[in-house]
Amino acid sequence: MTIDFKLALAQLTELLNYQVVKVSGQAITLGDILFIPVLIFIGLLLTKWLTKFISKRLTKQNTDPNAIHLIQRIVYVLSITVIIISILDFMNVPIAAFAFLSGAIAIGFGFGAQNIINNFISGWILMWERPIRIGDFLEVESTKGLVEEINTRSTRIKRVDGVHLLIPNSKLLENTVVNWTLVDPYVRCSVTVGVAYGSPAKKVAELIMQATIEQEETLAHPKPVVTFDDFGDSALIFQVTFWISSQAESGLRVAKSKVRFRLDELFAEHKIVVAFPQRDIHLDGSLTINKN
Template sequence: MPESLTQLLSFTVFTFNKHPFTLGEVLLVPVLVIAGWWLVGKLAHLATFRLRKSGASADSVHLFKRIFYIIALALLTITTLDILNVPLTAFAFLSGAIAIGFGFGAQNIINNFISGWILMWERPIRIGDFLEVDGARGSVEAINTRSTRIRRVDGVHMLIPNSKLLENTVINWTLIDYLTRTSVVVGVAYGSPSREVAALIEQQALKQEHILSEPKPVVIFQDFGDSALIFEVLFWVNATAERDLRQLRSELRFAIDDAFRDAGIVISYPQRDVHLDGTLIMQQAAPHQERQP
């Protein structure tokens, strides 16, 4: 039985580059690939786990994992070919043909692939950043080989080609820090004490927990509107998403409304004065006459 099994495994299946490949060598290839890839996955998981525990950022861990897999795949391929006694020069012509085909038929794919590596190396965009691209806002969840996955503020996922993030204007709200300036506009009725209104608005802004006291909120008497005195308060917050800004502005509006009610200050509403030229004559309607039979 062992001799017959040895003869079976020694059976030549095909010949490549004057090298005969036996059945045992052919069956050895998937075993090496599966075992090697399993070992690579375990090592990658262990390495990334230690990186996360050390406090490394998510994009650094992602970049390390990508480089580790590429190096491991190259070593696994070279080791497998070496065990099979296949020289790398045998694939020189094939690799050249594939490179030419990629150059002509997959320009966009290669462009996005290279752009993805540039994004990971230069790090103008990182995992967790809050971006604004073509009017859409969202947080970066993953930078993949071909595209970057962004989760919009409404929960919808966007897949944006990496080249688009490099070639077009992208607003990164959190590139350096999470400081963001926003504002709230309110109009009060004419006749309201303007300086008291400004003081109340500033006081309510400073009372908000998430509004920074430095830089200090600034209240501006913006304009004399058609039916209101317009005030605007500018303030800074640490915000990571648009929904945070909307919630903070809403809380400040609630606080300003309550303060104005307590102080007797009226938030204005649209008003129109109608002026009539000439004399207005009032006429009394004729009494209703009963119909004669």
């Protein structure tokens, strides 16, 4: 059986040139429609390669990760826009032909997806104004965690317990958010301790200061401050306030724990007793002892 390749090629060409629809006087053929996925695939592949290339170059130049993230999003949006315009130009379809249709779709999309649009716009505001950045330690309502990624719809936060949390971008703009590292990573710590009555107050203050400044996390400026807070029910109350550089809440707990460990050693060396609650019991009347 002999196959006429010229005839088959002519039939294939005729099939691909088959007019499917006509838009503003421009004919859209079956070949045009079949070639669209190829253009989209090539466009997305080039976009992915371009964003990776730019990211690697900026990373080598020690560029801020937040700026890299913003540039990636801008490149991605611009690339998608170029792909869409290129496809319309390839099909000889004027963009004005879709003006009415795109307007109707936009109105319907706006009513049906207000939250999505709100989060999308909020995401761009976060990336552009940078009130929240990658690597910041946030406190959102009862949640504390480290920002790992800011997307166009939501922000991914790794909580202190290791669980990942997705927070809508609009929530980060509309609600009160505590950013521990917005301006600098410096955080104030305080440790309170009570010693028994009769302890030398000035010596206790010296030991507390010594235990604090010996820790490598303690910053020299601002200088730690030890205060004699109060005469408690069962103790003399002292408090030391000092500053550390920490990117997360765990740094505070570790720093305060080290100070307490050192205090326990110093108090033991100088025979200073850490106070504990004491109660005196007074009995009125006489006790009767039954000898039977």
